[in-house]
Amino acid sequence: MSKQRKPQLPKTPPNTSSDDPEVEQMRRTEQVRRLVADGARLLAAKRPGEAVPKLEEALSLDPQNVSAAINLGGAFILQGKHDRAVPALETASRLEPDNAMVWSNLAAAYLGKLPFSDRARQDRAIVAYERALMADARTPNVHYNLGLIYLERDDTLRAAAHFLRAVETNPADRDAQLWLDRIRRGDGGSADSPSTGDS
Secondary structure, three states: OOOOOOOOOOOOOOOOOOOOHHHHHHHHHHHHHHHHHHHHHHHHOOOHHHHHHHHHHHHHHOOOOHHHHHHHHHHHHHOOOHHHHHHHHHHHHHHOOOOHHHHHHHHHHHHOOHHHOOHHHHHHHHHHHHHHHHHOOOOOOHHHHHHHHHHHOOOHHHHHHHHHHHHHHOOOOHHHHHHHHHHHHOOOOOOOOOOOOOO
16 A cells, blocks of 8 residues: 655745834835835826826825825826815825925815816915915916916906016016016906916
8 A cells, every 4th residue: 555645735935024123114115115206207207197006005005205195196186186186285285384395286286277166276275375485485386376366366466466476486487477468468368378287
């Protein structure tokens, strides 16, 4: 009678996780860094829809990562999903209250598309844009966007003041100069053109 062989169990892979919390934290930090970098690269390539899952994963691994929050908010804004951008950017504004980019992006999220924004959305955006300026008076596009909001409200005096500041901050801002010239000529019109892009 032959001896029966014991069935062989599959070999277990070597333990890839570490019991060392420092090593685990380093791995997690590196994974978050990689996810944020991938998300930022996709945003630069104008592929915000592909960036969102990477940035959401980064934030789930590190809810305090402001770079992930800014990029995630930006991805939603680029897709026209302004309300979805707000929670991540509000969290980032609490984590880094002196970060002008956070406030500028949060203002764009609050505002949404200017022609469709109501006064309450505009008020929230104005407050956030003003916080961006308090953090850095030269934050790009903030004065221009404030000018558009005030133009939409038929407050040409405030609109002109912000368009003037936009040109002073960035002399190459032709849209702000165009609006300023139109207001000076008395044909300010509405904020539907020349350009009403998000920040």
